Amino acid sequence: MxxxxxxxxxxxxxxxxxxxxxxxxxxxxxxxxxxxxxxxxxxxxxxxxxxxxxxxxxxxxxxxxxxxxxxxxxxxxxxxxxxxxxxxxxxxxxxxxxxxxxxxxxxxxxxxxxxxxxxxxxxxxxxxxxxxxxxxxxxxxxxxxxxxxxxxxxxxxxxxxxxxxxxEIYGDFGSGYPSDPKTIEWLSKYSSESELPPIIRRSWSTLKKLGILKEEGKGLEKWLK
Known part of the structure; x- marks a missing residue:
């Protein structure tokens, strides 16, 4: 061919x-x-x-x-x-x-x-x-x-x-997507940004909605524009 x-x-x-x-x-x-x-x-x-x-x-x-x-x-x-x-x-x-x-x-x-x-x-x-x-x-x-x-x-x-x-390292957080209830439950155990492990995207608006971040994150919706 x-x-x-x-x-x-x-x-x-x-x-x-x-x-x-x-x-x-x-x-x-x-x-x-x-x-x-x-x-x-x-x-x-x-x-x-x-x-x-x-x-x-x-x-x-x-x-x-x-x-x-x-x-x-x-x-x-x-x-x-x-x-x-x-x-x-x-x-x-x-x-x-x-x-x-x-x-x-x-x-x-x-x-x-x-x-x-x-x-x-x-x-x-x-x-x-x-x-x-x-x-x-x-x-x-x-x-x-x-x-x-x-x-x-x-x-x-x-x-x-x-x-x-x-x-294996951080526990079962599910898929990691904001739409996953298991992910949200896992994230909710953190009360402040200083506690967040490095595997979390701090710019996602999910953290502000959960009250973990006090300042507005950049948010996925802005990244995708």
Whole structure:
């Protein structure tokens, strides 16, 4: 097949919204000829798969990959930076690593909830560097493109593993999402910011709502604008 060795690249993250724990971003590249194998594995949006299935699929996906770039972003870094900017910087660094190595990329697919500003940053970078690479930036791209779904599975697998390790150290706080009653119950045992462990994102408005922070946090809703 012509171009079967060209890379198809997918980028996605896991852990954007939780108030507890790291965010994981994954850039995954497979040869075009391997896309069918991803589908045969049963790759789809990681949120629709159980942790057990994600655990089984992650190493199989990794073995098919020509490129895997991973970044683990700690709460303290998220608190100091715009989360969309963090994601955009990862995308640019990953594409630079791939394209500067003169790997031939046929298409890049990115799952991104942010709008035109994010798209402009990525496209302007490619134009500035004279990289002629088609890029698709879409919300819920992990539901449409197997390569993005595969990246999301690895990211979610890493987040799952991270949360399990944190449970061993800090106790069972559930998923870490503000919508999780177990997470809220766990957070409620802290009465002041000085008591908070480093795994908590202090900029999330959840802490103000619980009365833990007296000053207004930046809030997830502002990060996502």
């Amino acid at each position: 012509t171009g079967s060795n060209d890379l198809i690249v997918g980028i996605d993250e896991a852990g954007r919204g939780p108030v507890v724990g790291n965010m994981f971003i994954v850039c995954l590249g497979v040869s075009e000829g391997c896309l069918g194998k991803l589908i045969e594995l049963g790759v789809k949006d990681s949120k629709k798969l159980s942790p057990k299935i994600r655990f089984a699929l992650a190493p199989k996906i990794s073995r098919l990959a020509k490129v895997i770039i991973i970044e683990s972003v700690k709460p303290e870094y998220i608190d100091r930076h715009n989360i969309n900017a963090i994601f955009a910087q990862f995308v640019i660094k990953s594409l630079e690593a791939i394209l500067s190595a003169r790997l031939k990329v046929k298409h890049v697919y990115i799952d991104a909830v942010s709008g035109r500003k994010f798209r402009d940053v990525v496209v302007n970078y490619l134009l500035t560097r004279n990289y002629d690479v088609p890029v698709s930036i879409e919300p819920k791209a992990d539901e449409k493109y197997p390569i993005v779904a595969a990246a999301s599975i690895i990211a979610k697998y890493l987040r799952d593993s991270h949360v399990r390790k944190l449970h």
